[in-house]
Amino acid sequence: MSDEYYERLVDEDALVAYLEEHLGEVDDYEIERHQEGHSNETLFVTWGGEDLVIRRPPPGETADTAHDVLREHRVTAALADTDVPVPETRVACDDHDVIGSDFYVMERLEGDVLREDEPERFADPDHRRRIGEELVDTLAKIHRLDYVEIGLGEFGRPAGYTQRQVDRWGKQLSWAFEVTEDEREVPVLYEVGDWLGANVPEDHPHSLVHGDYKLDNVMFAREQPPELNAVFDWEMATLGDPRADLGWMLSYWRDPKDPEPEIPELVTQFMEREGYPTRVELVDRWEELTGLEFEHERFYRTLAVYKLAGLGEMFFRRHLEGNADNPLYPKMEDRVPALAARAKRILEGNEPL
Secondary structure (H helix, E strand, C coil), X not given: CCHHHHHHHCCHHHHHHHHHHHHCCCCCEEEEEECCCCCCEXXXXXXXXXXXXXXXXXXXXXXXXXXXXXXXXXXXXXXXXXXXXXXXXXXXXXXXXXHCCCEEEEECCCCECCCCCXXXXXXXXXXXXXXXXXXXXXXXXXXXXXXXXXXXXXXXCCCCHHHHHHHHHHHHHHHHHHHHCCCCCCCHHHHHHHHHHHCCCXXXXXXXXXXXXXXXXXXXXXXXXXXXXXXXCCXXXXXXXXXXXXXXXXXXXXXXXXXXXXXXXXXXXXXXXXXXXXXXXXHHHXXXXXXXXXCCHHHHHHHHHHHHHXXXXXXXXXXXXXXXXXXXXXXXXXXXXXXXXHHHHHHCCCCCC
């Protein structure tokens, strides 16, 4: 990471003054950027004897509704007394004079995020199965919550959520295309967007939805057997359609029969090994736990890949504009067209669940 980019992320003097005011003065501190994420920026802070995390948007212009860290703070705080595991939040700030953006501070938990490979202690069929079960069980907990009871009754408009998702991601793509189409075009995404618009389910269940639920947005405690101890990255959370969450999670989950992933940097493949549940098994378990059916599965899986392509195209725009320091972003020039082709395969029935 360049010093210049880090300076765009945080004014250390202003941040330290803010933390001293709200968390108390300390004799020593350390701030470093966590570089594993690809959307919002994450800073690890050692504040005296306390380990904390700061979440803030990336620098530069972002698409409307993306990177809303204060929304993320609100839902994480509301979940504190539920059976959905989340870090404890400490403070939130909307004063851009501090570091140039909204941000919030939460505790840093201990555990492993399964991104590149499985921990050796989990490398047997029983533990592998439990990883998948913990993942889908926690998603079902989110979808079963009484969101009114925990203070999120006004957190969104669940009716019409799925139609708005199609419309919103079309607009996100249009925002990205303003810059990226000068480099290359992705006409298949227009076809996929039209199909989604014509096939939106007329009705859907209502629940709290995470919006970005997948294996590398959760943490597993360092003990065994596998126990999921935290869900992160709630910036896209709202009230909406739980089947969209499930479709998104499935778009990242691998079966042994699958072709090579379009974005290998974002999709882990170790769940193709013996013991991990298949996508069909995950769906069956979710249906049993929630009492819902995964109707219109081809629509929801196509929508998930369409959204992933939208994210990739926004990454590519940020790269072209110089508003990112991530080596993955320039690769989106080729990765997004590959995702568009996958979305079309799913909607045509050529990539079954």
